[in-house]
Amino acid sequence: MHRLGYLVAPDFQVMGFAAISAFEFANLTAGEKFYEVHILSETGGSVSSSLKMSVETEAFNDGRYDTILVGGAVGPMPTTPALAAFLRQKFREARRVAGICTGAFALAEAGLLDGRRATTHWAYARELQKRFPAVKVEDDRIFIIDGTVWTSAGMTAGIDLALGMVEKDLGADIARLVAKKLVVYHRRAGGQSQFSALLELDPKSDRIQSALDYAKQNLRTPLSVEQLAEAAHLSPRQFSRAFRAETGQSPAKAVENLRVEAARLMMEQGRHPIDVVANETGFADRERMRRAFLRAFGQPPQVMRRNARLASAG
Incomplete structure (x- = not known):
């Protein structure tokens, strides 16, 4: 015992x-x-x-x-x-x-x-x-x-x-x-982030939330402001203004954060090559993803993957 x-x-x-x-x-x-x-x-x-x-x-x-x-x-x-x-x-x-x-x-x-x-x-x-x-x-x-x-x-x-x-x-x-x-998720990996991009954005209206939901479901696509505005049923100008007012971020920055979060989760929970992760999350190439990770976390994807594995194996 x-x-x-x-x-x-x-x-x-x-x-x-x-x-x-x-x-x-x-x-x-x-x-x-x-x-x-x-x-x-x-x-x-x-x-x-x-x-x-x-x-x-x-x-x-x-x-x-x-x-x-x-x-x-x-x-x-x-x-x-x-x-x-x-x-x-x-x-x-x-x-x-x-x-x-x-x-x-x-x-x-x-x-x-x-x-x-x-x-x-x-x-x-x-x-x-x-x-x-x-x-x-x-x-x-x-x-x-x-x-x-x-x-x-x-x-x-x-x-x-x-x-x-x-x-x-x-x-x-x-x-x-x-x-x-x-009734909980079977163990979040120890290396998983405490933060959620959607929680950080915290939109106030259903229209902006709908645009974010659309973005999260279509990360592999280019996701222009026009596409997001259409999902929110607003004009591009109205959408950009409302989006920044409600989230404090531009649509482009929010999409990047969602992609970073999705890419990080893929690396922590699987063994996909970096190129595959970049493609699946809409970064198109690993260098663009690397720069986004450095902006968000101050570390490249490879280092964060290694840290996650060390945390889970400890």
Whole structure:
């Protein structure tokens, strides 16, 4: 049986408990209690969440744990000396330790992320990098595995991290069934971006949304302003003005972002040659795609593919 300790502190964020559900359903799916989950806190007893819901916890102890997970909060929480010491001790004893969302700050404070690749909620990635310059922060990863240390982005990304652990422990078939029971996508690859071009654009009207939907479905075509305007049932001039007012971007820039996102996803989830990815996503040639990736991410496609594979293989 794998003993799993989930660490919380006052004002913890309850969304982190969604990750625990993955281990609960892994037990149900496997037909045995493979994971034994313990909720831990520094002093034990009742601990209140950011929503003022309380959970009963066990105090830090010398028990052996296979896995230690640190839950996050709405923002980075102060790391007490006792918490840092406990994490350092369990890092030496446990098979793996993990920080979900801003739980990465506690791992960093304990020195467990020095020299390692790590991620956290995108809103706090810059703060993590500033406070802990020895950490190699990647601000747009769903989760990262570096040796025995796992870190994830915020909110639902903790589920992806937990499913990744279940897959390593019990196999892909069990993890897939757990994801199905949780009604979530079977594990987003760890290297997948936290960001969505459509969410970033956030159009306000159905007409502009229709144009974006049309663009996403026809990325292989040239996608002129006239085509998009027709999909929105507007004149090209009206469409360009409305599009920029609602999204803050030009139609051409938005289409490029959609293509970059589609190309990145193809590279992370498959083994298509770069030329094929460029053609399928409407870039026409790899050099044009390379320039778009440099503008969007500061890295060429080959480097991002390699990073995604390293994250998934870790």
